[in-house]
Amino acid sequence: MRVPILYEDNHLLLVEKPVNIPVQEDNSRDLDLLNLLKNEIKKRDKKPGNVYLGLVHRLDRPVGGAMVFAKTSKAAARLSDMMRRQVIERKYWAVVHGVPKQKEQKLTHHLLKNSRKNQVSVVPSTHPEGKKAVLNYRVLASQNGLSLLEVTLETGRPHQIRVQLSALGHPLFGDQKYGAKLNKVGQQIALWACALQLEHPTKKEPVTVFSQPPKAYPWHLWALESFK
Template sequence: MTQNELTRHEHAQPNIPVLYEDNHVLAVVKPVNVPTQEDASGDPDLLSLLKEDLKIRHNKPGNVFLGLVHRLDRPVGGAMIFAKTSKAASRLSESVRSRHFHKLYTAVLNGVPTAPQGRLTHYLLKDSRTNTVQAVRPGTAGAKEAILEYRMIGQADGLSLVQIKLHTGRSHQIRVQMQAIGCPLYGDQKYGGNLSRPGQQLALWSLLAGAPHPVSKDDMRFHSLPPVQFPWNEWPRSLYENMITSEI
């Protein structure tokens, strides 16, 4: 599916750009600090906002179906794909399970990884009471395997810009795995320790989300660049564009 074939709309909401929409799929840019789905905060969440927008734009009575097939942490922004029918939701969810769902991220790290490129495998255990995750020993009860690949793209003033490809979709995976190798993400208030300052925005962005189209089976790839602000603006925009076209 080429970019020219994509149906584009200006906005679903004033701050939620729509990347693509057809009868089966909706791809958007998730704003930072908006929960993906309803949570204990009671703040407006992306799923509810998009459902309301679809209801208004398409003049639909009653409840609107919109399937959540993958998630981004609240502080994270970037490309996301939703399903507009239950069949699409089932097929996209299967793409996630079978690892045919593409997830490409960029992040700014505190410090510099020992290896400029690598594949990380950890076992992560989530504490639902505190909504925190930690890397634990293999075989720990309840722990799930987490795998990612990263490549360092640039450095600036003690920070590193990296490209990350996820092979699994564990809760807080990138944040915890990078912390585990001694390079927590810039602005990570949960896992950054004394390297993060109050008010700093987590520097993690979903550059690309993609999967086989649930009906046509065409390869879908939707991308979004991080905002032009610190620390992202420490590097030229061309680096982010190159990451999208030259995956790990």
């Protein structure tokens, strides 16, 4: 499997994550993105020892799009700090069922993860284990009973976009976990990390990459280039 490289230098590696591959090794023992990239770099650069690649954020297994990895420990520390301070801008496109009443909205929920089932639910704000989740969405277009949203995150909780949009009454197209009543088994979830912008950890220059979803249903309903 070849992973498209969006940007690379001595400190950073930004790639386009393929869909349906875990970011790091899990119980499935399936090929994961982190080890795949390490092996590719080792082979490409003919490195004799282990390859360092720092994981600073994640995407759900079925989700594709732009991701950043650190190639040095210095970059990893600085990128992790940027993530904590929420200064790395991550933009997503999401196709949901229906048309949200509000064209733009900030959603705030409290989420609880069941690690055994790998499922997240919305709980009251008073729940002692609930974690606050905040996202902003904007409706870009609607067609055929579906809407294309631009989503930005203020927090980074597991399954956050999927759960919060489902709680709004507009589950993602193809999401069997949080929209089983509207989606069919085998459909690919329509959530894509389309853009990533950050300050280079050593050069202090802006780095921006864009990742285009596949030209398949439902993405092909819209001219996505016009929404960059």
